[in-house]
Amino acid sequence: MKLLSFLFCFSSLIVTAQFEAVFYEDVITDTIYSFKSENQEKLNYDLVFPPYEYGEKHLRGGLHVNEILKDKKVSALFPSKKAIEDYRLVWSTSFEGKSVDLENSSNLGLFCRLETKNIEKLHFVLFSDDSKEWYYKELKVPENGFLTPIQFNLKDFSRENAFFKGSNSNPTLLNSFSIVASTKSSNGSFSIYDLIIGNKNQKRLKVNHRFFKALLNQEETLLKKNVYELIDVTNEIYDNTLITGTINLEPIEGSNPDEKTLIYEILNLAFEYYPFYSEKKIKKRVIKMKFSSYWDTIRDLELCELISKIDEFVSKNFNDAHFGVELASACKNEMGKPSKLRGPVRGVFIGKELYVGAVLNEKFSKLKIGSKIKVINGKKVSHIVDSLWNNSKSAEHRRIKYIEREILSGYKSDSTHIVYEDDTNLTDSLFITYNQKSRIPKGFKLLKHCEFKKFNDSISYFSIKNWYLDTYLKFMNHSHELIDSKRIILDLRGNGGGEDLSSIRLFSTFLDTSLTYSKTVINGEEQLLVVKPNPYLRLSDKKVIIIGDWLTACSSESFIMAMLQLPNVQFISTAKTYGSMATRYNLVLPSKNIIYINGLAGKNVLMGEIEDSGIEPTIKPQIQKVRDLLPYEDKVLSTALDPMDHWLIMTKN
Template sequence: MNSSQTYLNKIVLIALILMPQTASAGWRVLTDSFKTSEVLFSARDLKDSIVPESGYYFPVYFPDDSVVTSGFHLFGSTNLPVEIRADLSPGATFYAWTHSFESPVKCTMQESILFQRMYVEQVTRYSVYIHSKIDNGWYKKSYSIPFERYQIPKIDAIGTLTRIGGERTRNSSSSVFEYNQVNEIDEITIVVFPRSEKFEFVVGDLKIANWKQSKIEYNHPLFDPIVKKKTSRLVPRDIFSISDNLPVVTAPLYMRSTDKSAGSNFYIVPDYDQKTEPKSIRMLKEDIISRILSLYPFYDSHNVDKSQVLDRFAEIRKLPLGQNEAFEDSIRQLVSDFNDVHFDIVTRPMSSPRVKVSPLALYEIENDIYIAAVFDTLLTDLVGNRIVSIDNVPIQEAILKESGIHKGSGTVRRRKALNTILKREKHERVTIRVQTESETIKNVTIRYDRKILIPPGFVPAHGEFRILENNIVYFRVARWTPDVWIRFLNHSEQIQNSKGIVLDLRSNGGGDVRVVIRLVSTFIDQPVVSGHLVTPADGRTESMIVYPHPVFHFNQPMMILANNRTACASEEFIDTMRYAGKAHMLSNTKTQGTDSALIYITLPDGYQIATNTWMIRLKASGESVEASGIAPDYWVHIDNVDDLAHRDDKLLKVATTVLGKNSFSPYQERQVKSRQDHQ
């Protein structure tokens, strides 16, 4: 899946770059669409050999997915083809299932995928093998099991399966299917390696299908002056669903335009069917940047003078058409002065594999910089030391210089500088001067040419779930990816029986809003406003309303841990849960304040603009968090480095104390009583 998708993206970009810039054309806007076009095989169709069992709940993962409430066991056989048996470790305990197709399944690397949804217990790993009739070879994909119960659905391009043993693929030196080769699969085998005899391996879905990737036309008022037509087609209000006909959220009409699968990447391409005069790429850049600057909604939030910006842009437009480099440099500087992390002219330099992050985590307390954590077992005695200088440069001077390479407010740039100031390449070393707790001054040299020995379990991993004292649940969400929903539901029984929940969103910069909506839906018992979405291009403001989940419901009080790197979708979750009276936020700072929709606009020459002018979100109260953030309900002051102790930090202690003493007092509920209230 990933390799074929990357290949197609490269083809599209090359085609756009090579496209004549003086072609007689107007413009149209495209976006990505990914859909299953044809199911070639589904294990659920094997009704003579398998019997689905009820009582399972395979949750939604993909945007157009639906719940599956049954599963089936496939295993019991140990009779395997010789080639597969030779691929297994000697003496390994395994169970297997094999199916031979009456008619071979025809597939290709660039379109065909293997799709799986599994429920597992006491299983270490499993492998899927498919047999090619064309070259008589077996191809394999192996999967480790990261956690128990429902697994993250797997989508893999058939071409990513690797051949085992024997000769290479016919007419190729590669060990995988040739890109354009039409292959015929005549057998599929699954081999499971259990951890104990009492294991569970239940299949919710097992399919071979053709996955269509395409560019579809997209209409949105932001682009109307560019394409010279007015947006008229709109999507239905209910666009997110837990399962068929069970809406979770009513969304604004303009959240998506003409297709549900529209994502965050948009491509402006020539439309040779339009009867408009041709425009150069330079003129297109001027038009789209002019449109964005005129609609940009956060001038006041970022203390930027709109009239001065427009005057500067007018001067930049006077540069001759031949001075493209000067034009683009001037635009990049103009946009950079906004100090908005969601507004940028995107440059993607190849990152050097030699650059390494520092084994030290720095933290500022009362304008002094301390070593708050050490990710290297050889440097653990540095925790709590105050940094005096870096390579003989006073620490405050070094931070000021490092802040200059970052974007955002002064506070945000300074915080980012603390994260990057000790990055170095592998061949380098850095000398820091520190003051110990006994006020002794010493120099410490950090080398980057060796492997950092990180203690196991040093920091809470994404998705980490623990039961703390007093039966309080701890759940870490480092990013809002679809697996969060599955991981959370895997612990539904423990959560249901707990006294309260500590949700750790520290340094969670955002992600998929669908996951936020699904999680919120399990904590409410009547509709609640999740925010108001504004389309700057036409001034439309509409409310987004979340409805209770039809299956899962939790009444446990929640304490949310946050910091100044908690942003975007995380801020939406915090705001909605607080507005619904279901959670409190604890922090020693406000959140970052960047809750707006980010899109990427790619022009025919590869020039890319990142902007938040497409759509902005207001809190349920009608206020914006942009550049202001969300203030915590419980301000927790960090007095010293000990307050940041690993797995025993002050924020966590306060959260568990509040929940343990039953002193959680929810806000007065301000929920929507019915859909009609906001229609």
């Protein structure tokens, strides 16, 4: 028996060694035009564009254009487009003609970084003197300030001919480029920091991390490179390829290895690296033995069914949002499993009672907000809650929220009968169905990503729905208003995470000295991330209130815990945060199924045992009625806006 086990392990190593772990990075090649290389002597190095992608620093040097309305009109630029007569020329350049196939090139694009003020629309215009054709693309400018880095495929540009419509010259000899703007303001302005016209291709890079070295039976060679501009890493060895959240496991050219064996080895290694056994009260040795036995019962299944069974095993035993399986589209279609739908009636618990929190279809409009739901399909709500509560493996502070979602969900062909009591104590009933579209009612106050508000001269508000890479850039767009504020409210409700780098960059703006952001342990080796004060925005003297809820998770929790180290920060929420601290990494299999794991970046021991426990708010408003909630009167935000400064002297938990 031992010999058979040894032979299986040995054959597994042979199979996994036939795979490579790689990720893809966008690179621009075959450059037709580069703004930086053509305008070095004209650049103003006082102009700075915030970093966006990983590995970037603040981009210094740009060209500023002020008083756009004094420039000439460009009505002659588009002879058949009268609507463009109000456009003004912002900037133009000529370059040595380059022959390109605009019709068939899928990679040729325009990439630029801009800053605008009081401009409604921009047109990017390429011209061919050879064919007398213009190629142009319109951009509606969403806000003043730094724009999210722009990427356009030239294949999508509209075409206009100076003499006749519908020219088919191909290829095209491009030799000039212009940017024109539409603005109704007398003080519009524009800054260009970078602009490249060229081919975007993907560079294939091998992942350099001990997990994959062990998985694929390869020698480990860690790189020494700091990928974060604002971070010091105390340990000299830092694995820079962890910057990617998606790793592709691809067969080595010329091989045809067994994917099932790869899956088995990934999971065994994922169990070894899993960081939260103590928090979840799971024994590693027991789980590995259970999986080994379970594998023997499923190993001969078809791949899609096997993947589905693995998902069931991991979900049941770990119940971790960052550890599981995501079926590829082909497998979903093959399995034919319908998904449960959230209904047009949304319930919310206040205490132990279930109330109507929202009605998202007019068909059920007789059901009023705040009505108490007493019976569902003939069963008392309290009995249903008890059953769901006892069967749930979720952390206790999350269970009631999962029950809220589950209790009024169903499949497309289902119907649910409810008995409810309105605010006049009258009892009525209706059937809820799940085959209607949900619509957001008028007057709903929904959070928007990176929405900035000034409630008065002293309070600034900024909502962050996700830590996208644009979050820091959009925050910097309001630097002047933030500097003039006494209090800053950061709304992280519903923010389930995103890019750690984005939250770290924002954190740096509140520092006046370097501060530890996280301390992770990987296989007994400690790595400390220390964030430096931001060189361009200092808000360390501001009072800060962070708003969260039970869905605030992952990168948001790291941010909150780091911010709570500061003396002038409070955290307001009606509940503890979600309690899911690790970073998710997607391992994409050749079949396009995904195994996502959370052990690659280690365990952040600085944050304490937050996994499955969440962060307790320092101020906890009491919700007494449905109208106190966010879509309506929003008592949590009202608490944050309280003009009294009593919150500052409260003792933090």
